[in-house]
Amino acid sequence: MWTRLKRLYHKMGSPKWFYEITSQWSPWILLVGSALMLTGIVWGLAFAPADYLQGNSFRIIYIHVPASLLSQSAYLFMAVAGLVGLVWKMKMSFVVAKVIAPIGASLAIMSLLTGAIWGKPTWGTWWVWDARLTSMLILLFLYFGVIAIYNAIENDEMANKAAAILSIVGSINIPVIKYSVEWWNTLHQPATITLTKKPTMAPEMFIPLILTILAFYCWFAVWVFARTRNEILFKERKTNWVKKLLNNDKGAQL
């Protein structure tokens, strides 16, 4: 088991192998993710009972919660990928870290937007300085910093390493930021909003949520793989296998 894992890791370091294996995996992951998403969304939107307090407006949860969860774990993935790249000098891992940054940022934006849309009918306002909202906003800022460093440094290798250091420092700081914001919030929060506490959910509401969360993770994987393959094609555009691939124009779908 261990040697197989190790072999897989070493193979992953090869752009060509990574390209080929993820081309094979992606359709299946996409299929599973889409099936999960379809079930979760149809179940959640059509069959789950309406919330007794929020009515039908709670149904945005099936987009909002997966996006928020995933944008947080995406930052962690990015930091771990950067760490692997820094420690074991694995180039593919830098590529993965690089493609995650904009994806994570867009997920954070999605989470903030759906949160605002959800907040309007339930809290009566688009935005409150609530602990969760604020820490999501700060996460978005952290993503902006990482993206900015990729844009500012022209040398690819340097940019990758610099962004890796920044994302590692950021991920160490995330718990500190999260708890400080929460504490700040409990110090200052006016008692106008009482819905911030998560209601314990009924299983017929909860299971579709789990399904959409899993679906988001699958789609995320497909998305990361697709962007990584684009990067690989661009980086390796002068090698023979890419030229051959582009001439045959096969396997370039998805």
Next chain:
Amino acid sequence: MLMALLKRDLLLAFRARGDLLNPLMFFMIVTSLFPLAVSPDPKLLGVIAAGVIWVGALLATLLSLDLMFKNDYEDGSLEQMLLMPQPVMLMVLVKVLVHWLVAGLPLALIAPLLGLMLGLPNGGFQPLVISLLLATPILSLLGSIGAGLTVGLRKGGMLMPLLILPLYIPVLIFASSSVLAGVQGSSYTGHLAFLGAYLALTLVIAPVATAGALRISLAR
């Protein structure tokens, strides 16, 4: 060797007095913009004074961070420092210490004056100064990571706030709420304890990260 570096950097800093005073003047000007923009009403100013002073201190520190490695990078001595037999982290710590002595400490010393001008209630002065003394080293430490990452870049000045400001948020929260707690007459030791813990954390992490960042920046 490190003592020599400390002496040299302090000497250089005091020879270039303009660079030394600029962040301080910036600090004073920024904080005095707030009464003009918001309202000269002393009651309102007293409420926002803590936040205004702390935001001003953050921005002033950001401005001065650019100087931490820049001159040494430009004349090539930074490369030589990386080649010293001592670990790079210790060199970074010396640089951070100098930056704090030159840019952070003066902010803490001048803050009571600004608090007076903004009508900060009496209970707020002690936590203001203590929180600045405790937390400006954190600003220098975290800032050194950003300075290390951007030292070789021409557009580094604009990039630095983007990288560093999100990391400053816990400092801002606890420092300004310690002042607020002091103003309200309640105990503020909890906030200060958190700042101390954050200082300990950054003291461990930041020099390592900055050393890595400097190696990357100078690898070209």
